[in-house]
Amino acid sequence: MRILRGEFPAVCPGVLGHEFAGTVAGVGTGVSSVAVGDLVAVEPHIYRGICRSCRDGREHLCPDRRAFGVHLPGGFAEHAVVRARNAYPVPDGVSAPVAALTGPLGCAPHGIERSEIRPSDAVTVFGGGAVARSRAFLSVNDVLWYTHGGVRAGPGPNRGASGGVGW
Numbered sequence: 369m370r371i372l373r374g375e376f377p378a379v380c381p382g383v384l385g386h387e388f389a390g391t392v393a394g395v396g397t398g399v400s401s402v403a404v405g406d407l408v409a410v411e412p413h414i415y416r417g418i419c420r421s422c423r424d425g426r427e428h429l430c431p432d433r434r435a436f437g438v439h440l441p442g443g444f445a446e447h448a449v450v451r452a453r454n455a456y457p458v459p460d461g462v463s464a465p466v467a468a469l470t471g472p473l474g475c476a477p478h479g480i481e482r483s484e485i486r487p488s489d490a491v492t493v494f495g496g497g498a499v500a501r502s503r504a505f506l507s508v509n510d511v512l513w514y515t516h517g518g519v520r521a522g523p524g525p526n527r528g529a530s531g532g533v534g535w
């Protein structure tokens with residue numbers, strides 16, 4: 369949404385779709401990690417692998433990273449081309465819409481672990497998008513959301529969320 373509103377730098381016109389999944393329609397020579405017909409979740413970032421962050425295993429901080437749907441054609445298309453190392457086969461029984469949530473939902477527990485918050489803690493979450501909501505949903509009893517889109521409220525199904533305040 370921030371790209372559509374012009375609030376986030378992206379290649380335009382381009383194909384949006386940052387977090388996505390799909391069925392492999394073809395593979396390049398020498399690819400053995402995925403096969404035609406596999407449902408895969410796509411890791412949406414590409415790194416050069418040469419900076420200190422990349423060498424330290426913190427590729428998400430790479431200043432040269434590029435993202436599908438932002439800098440590169442994304443998943444809102446009939447076909448997308450991704451490197452094999454960005455395509456992760458998903459287990460049987462997982463649907464494509466659920467597989468597409470792998471990235472944002474993977475961020476949430478990682479951030480929660482790093483923050484060392486506990487289930488009984490009250491926290492403030494900045495942002496009201498999918499990642500912020502998943503963090504709130506997965507983490508805590510009480511949440512105060514700060515978003516730029518106005519007041520956001522809404523408890524997770526098994527945890528209370530106290531609401532939000534716009535900025």
Ligand SMILES: [Zn+2]
Nearest residue numbers: 417419422430
């Ligand atoms: Zn890097």
